Amino acid sequence: MIVQENIIDNKEIRTACLDGIIEIAKKDDKVCFIDTDLVASSGSGVFQKAFPKRFFNIGIMEAEAISMAAGLGVTGYKCFVHSFAPFASRRCFDQAAVSSAYTDIPIVILGTDPGITTAYNGGTHTTFEDIAMFRSLSNTKVFDICDSVQMYAIIKELGQNMKGLNYVRFARRPSRKIYQDEMSFEIGKGIMIREGIDICIFASGAMVSQALDTADILKSQGKSVRVIDLFTILPIDKDIIIKAAKECKHLVALDNHNIRGGLGSAIAEVLVAHHPVKLQQIGAESFGQVATFAQLLDIFAWTGDKLAKKILKAI
Amino acid sequence: MTTEKFAHKIRYYTIDMIIHMGFGHIGGALSIVDCLAVLYAPKEGLLKIDPKHPRWDERDYFVMSKGHAGAALYATLASRDFFDLKILHTLNQPGTILPSHVDRLKTPGVDMTAGSLAQGFGASVGIAIGARLKNKNQKVYCIVGDGELNEGQCWEAIQVAAHQKLNNLIVFVDDNKKQLDGISSDICEAFDFVQKFDAFGWNAIRVDGHDHQQLREQILKAHEQSKPTVIVMTTIKGKGIEFLENINDHHLRIDTDEKQELLNNAKKYYAKKAEL
Numbered sequence: 001m002i003v004q005e006n007i008i009d010n011k012e013i014r015t016a017c018l019d020g021i022i023e024i025a026k027k028d029d030k031v032c033f034i035d036t037d038l039v040a041s042s043g044s045g046v047f048q049k050a051f052p053k054r055f056f057n058i059g060i061m062e063a064e065a066i067s068m069a070a071g072l073g074v075t076g077y078k079c080f081v082h083s084f085a086p087f088a089s090r091r092c093f094d095q096a097a098v099s100s101a102y103t104d105i106p107i108v109i110l111g112t113d114p115g116i117t118t119a120y121n122g123g124t125h126t127t128f129e130d131i132a133m134f135r136s137l138s139n140t141k142v143f144d145i146c147d148s149v150q151m152y153a154i155i156k157e158l159g160q161n162m163k164g165l166n167y168v169r170f171a172r173r174p175s176r177k178i179y180q181d182e183m184s185f186e187i188g189k190g191i192m193i194r195e196g197i198d199i200c201i202f203a204s205g206a207m208v209s210q211a212l213d214t215a216d217i218l219k220s221q222g223k224s225v226r227v228i229d230l231f232t233i234l235p236i237d238k239d240i241i242i243k244a245a246k247e248c249k250h251l252v253a254l255d256n257h258n259i260r261g262g263l264g265s266a267i268a269e270v271l272v273a274h275h276p277v278k279l280q281q282i283g284a285e286s287f288g289q290v291a292t293f294a295q296l297l298d299i300f301a302w303t304g305d306k307l308a309k310k311i312l313k314a315i
Numbered sequence: 316m317t318t319e320k321f322a323h324k325i326r327y328y329t330i331d332m333i334i335h336m337g338f339g340h341i342g343g344a345l346s347i348v349d350c351l352a353v354l355y356a357p358k359e360g361l362l363k364i365d366p367k368h369p370r371w372d373e374r375d376y377f378v379m380s381k382g383h384a385g386a387a388l389y390a391t392l393a394s395r396d397f398f399d400l401k402i403l404h405t406l407n408q409p410g411t412i413l414p415s416h417v418d419r420l421k422t423p424g425v426d427m428t429a430g431s432l433a434q435g436f437g438a439s440v441g442i443a444i445g446a447r448l449k450n451k452n453q454k455v456y457c458i459v460g461d462g463e464l465n466e467g468q469c470w471e472a473i474q475v476a477a478h479q480k481l482n483n484l485i486v487f488v489d490d491n492k493k494q495l496d497g498i499s500s501d502i503c504e505a506f507d508f509v510q511k512f513d514a515f516g517w518n519a520i521r522v523d524g525h526d527h528q529q530l531r532e533q534i535l536k537a538h539e540q541s542k543p544t545v546i547v548m549t550t551i552k553g554k555g556i557e558f559l560e561n562i563n564d565h566h567l568r569i570d571t572d573e574k575q576e577l578l579n580n581a582k583k584y585y586a587k588k589a590e591l
Contacts, residue, residue: 053448058478064471067434071441074376074419074427075449094431095468099438103428104420 020155073105085111115256126288132261144205213304255283380435462494477516524548
């Protein structure tokens with residue numbers, strides 16, 4: 001069984017991220033980490049302690065962090081760069097596009113607390129645009145991570161085989177542990193974590209947990225619900241989407257992102273080209289605001305019961 | 316070959332490329348020719364490079380942050396046999412390895428892609444850090460435009476370089492005092508670059524950007540520094556072609572017989588000077 005039932009993830013996703021990076025850096029002396037005055041937030045101090053020469057806290061300079069990472073790339077180094085998701089995307093998009101993706105210099109950008117996981121940091125920090133931005137770039141991969149097990153696996157894979165631009169968005173602190181420890185992940189392949197044929201819910205990152213809650217409620221009402229974690233948003237897993245479109249009666253995409261350009265848009269593009277069916281897109285259609293994560297789920301109507309109602313209404 | 320003679324050669328090929336293309340960023344290319352000559356001249360040039368192995372692991376790095384001045388760099392690299400001189404006539408043509416803005420994936424000898432201004436400067440800071448990590452005493456040279464210093468990211472790079480004490484980084488400001496829309500001080504007054512860099516913790520000096528001896532001396536002095544060096548070059552946009560030195564034409568278009576003739580004369584002049 002892949003999914004654990006309502007188990008709190010004792011390991012923070014950021015800790016799993018750093019564990020993975022340190023693991024790689026032990027074997028590869030070309031791995032560096034650049035933080036942007038957010039060491040306390042990312043937890044990157046452990047990298048600093050382990051590899052002080054390969055660690056750089058450059059201050060509040062996201063654009064320069066990316067260009068500097070590209071420069072290090074010219075000399076053969078491979079950088080992980082961290083900032084909060086809005087600054088790791090909106091603030092330095094041109095640098096990521098030109099100095100990394102276009103120039104084919106491998107970099108991993110870690111964007112923490114995307115979408116409503118930003119909670120008390122409020123609307124200025126709520127990133128509902130990052131997937132759309134990075135998804136539009138060539139030579140780029142985009143990930144939305146849901147728990148510590150997935151984070152560790154993906155970071156290790158990316159670090160060992162770093163190519164082009166990689167954008168990884170994740171909440172620093174998880175809601176619950178979705179995957180068992182031995183779970184393996186393949187970049188570009190989605191994971192069916194619940195089987196079903198009445199409804200298929202696609203989700204990624206923080207919304208995977210919401211999708212599972214919703215599936216539980218719908219199941220109690222007699223619906224068989226498939227849940228698919230599309231943690232790689234670029235490249236998207238076409239096969240799993242087309243298969244679901246052929247087998248399930250109703251498709252839903254959950255986005256912790258603006259519905260324009262996010263996961264739902266990525267799925268819609270596949271459907272239009274390969275198997276045109278209706279897709280219910282649920283996501284943000286406004287900017288964010290200040291509240292706890294739980295309150296924001298309620299405000300945006302992304303709790304299991306509100307989502308279940310919305311889906312049943314659409315069927 | 317003296318650096319002066321090499322500069323004539325670069326000017327000849329730069330003019331030749333622009334005449335062949337019919338338009339291009341010739342003014343901003345010609346203003347940095349002397350700096351390129353001091354760095355790249357065979358034997359007398361200061362760069363540690365191997366044209367047969369452009370990605371030689373122990374080379375010095377060069378970043379043309381004002382990426383639109385690619386023509387001057389291409390003329391320089393071809394003159395040093397990084398690629399065939401015949402390729403220069405493909406400048407800006409479809410499928411060329413010599414795009415209007417420098418691209419490390421396309422041109423042998425180009426260390427960093429630039430064209431989105433400030434990013435080359437920003438990357439040269441990372442290159443300098445990488446070179447230091449490798450511990451091979453490699454220098455990193457970067458040419459940035461005075462107009463380019465409008466960009467906020469440049470000042471981010473300047474701060475990081477100073478904090479990291481990157482004494483292997485030498486940045487040249489091409490202070491030709493003109494940018495796309497005209498006189499730079501009319502657009503956004505830059506005040507004194509030497510004072511500004513100095514205040515940011517750099518070793519900062521101003522030289523005549525067309526005086527090879529001054530350039531060479533200051534580069535060698537920079538090698539002895541414990542902090543990054545900026546060499547602010549007072550330059551003339553279009554240097555070496557009289558009519559170009561007096562106009563504000565960022566993208567020169569050769570659209571009259573008169574311009575064509577003046578450029579042809581200049582080309583002949585530099586061919587003779589370079590003994591081509």
